[in-house]
Amino acid sequence: MTKKILVLPGDGIGPEITEEAVRVLKALELGFEMETALLGGAAVDATGDPYPAATQELAKEADAVLLGAVGGPKWDVLPREQRPEKGLLGIRKHLNLFANLRPAILYPELADASTLKPEVVSGLDILIVRELTGDIYFGQPRGIEIRDGERFGFNTMRYTETEIRRIGRVAFEAARKRGKKLCSVDKMNVLETTQLWRDVMTELAPEYPDVELTHMLADNAAMQLVRAPRQFDVLVTGNMFGDILSDEASMLTGSIGMLPSASLDENNKGLYEPSHGSAPDIAGQGIANPLATILSAAMLLRYTFNLEEAARRVEEAVKKVLAQGLRTADIFAAGTQKVGTKEMGDAVLAAL
Ligand code: NAD
Numbered sequence: 001m002t003k004k005i006l007v008l009p010g011d012g013i014g015p016e017i018t019e020e021a022v023r024v025l026k027a028l029e030l031g032f033e034m035e036t037a038l039l040g041g042a043a044v045d046a047t048g049d050p051y052p053a054a055t056q057e058l059a060k061e062a063d064a065v066l067l068g069a070v071g072g073p074k075w076d077v078l079p080r081e082q083r084p085e086k087g088l089l090g091i092r093k094h095l096n097l098f099a100n101l102r103p104a105i106l107y108p109e110l111a112d113a114s115t116l117k118p119e120v121v122s123g124l125d126i127l128i129v130r131e132l133t134g135d136i137y138f139g140q141p142r143g144i145e146i147r148d149g150e151r152f153g154f155n156t157m158r159y160t161e162t163e164i165r166r167i168g169r170v171a172f173e174a175a176r177k178r179g180k181k182l183c184s185v186d187k188m189n190v191l192e193t194t195q196l197w198r199d200v201m202t203e204l205a206p207e208y209p210d211v212e213l214t215h216m217l218a219d220n221a222a223m224q225l226v227r228a229p230r231q232f233d234v235l236v237t238g239n240m241f242g243d244i245l246s247d248e249a250s251m252l253t254g255s256i257g258m259l260p261s262a263s264l265d266e267n268n269k270g271l272y273e274p275s276h277g278s279a280p281d282i283a284g285q286g287i288a289n290p291l292a293t294i295l296s297a298a299m300l301l302r303y304t305f306n307l308e309e310a311a312r313r314v315e316e317a318v319k320k321v322l323a324q325g326l327r328t329a330d331i332f333a334a335g336t337q338k339v340g341t342k343e344m345g346d347a348v349l350a351a352l
Pocket of ligand 1: 073256257276282289
């Protein structure tokens, strides 16, 4: 079986950080075929299109896509159709990526970076699985109209059981690869759509007897995430609750340069990218933290290629360099050693 990875460095710090992740993937010697293409502002500059046809073709052919980040002030003045973000939304839609996986991991060495007390968050390791293509964000009808002489705004929360089942399976499978605990988040006390959500998750559970399923209301989940976040392993929820809870969870860690993400389709083809943006303020200086992108490459190994051992090797290597006291500027603290993007990549390679 060929294993094709498309690398899309993008803009800003994107090229610097993806270079380090590519070095890590190559060092594993797993026979990946890698191609590089343009997305975002770099693609607009070269072709006028943020998601050019050539990139679309390569993205369809690839098994997985590793993305840096797109965007920057240079392109913010362009018409909406030519903005780098259009390229990002374009590729997500084109590849039917309906499942978004965002781990929030707080390495004990970085516990001080969180706004929560270290004893509450140190060692945190949770995964939020968010449905990406349905729910109130896409439901029809929607709009703002005049009714009875005043403005009236409305949206529609909707899910089919098929949509719930397919994201449920992704979450159960992910829990199986981790701590085997899945918490499904809904608001079944007031919303029928999420009563269906809970029913379908409950119906799926017997297929995964090794995973413990629990349910929690969204408001309680928001509270528990800051009260005692380590009680969770995997959380699964719809598009809107997931939007809010995944941001809340990622901020528990306090270090944006450390957070990877994955977006998957029905065949585990995936787009893997750091949760942060293109950081134009530090682009080209060789100081960006490449670890979120390297950890995204680990997710690529785990979720698209089912190479659990290789994924763990990469994650262990990252832990090791942190334990050695190496830090890029964004996570630097007194008593540690400040390194640049490339030195951090070198250290991860050495630890591998
Ligand atoms: P950002 O995440 O790029 O930067 C926020 C802050 O975090 C900046 O101070 C930056 O220097 C720092 N930072 C981010 N990643 C870092 C890293 N790896 N190492 C060290 N420091 C890091 O968010 P922003 O400033 O709001 O957005 C900048 C651009 O990125 C915008 O054009 C925005 O549209 C785009 N963006 C792209 C994506 C994406 O490609 N998925 C996501 C968010 C923002």
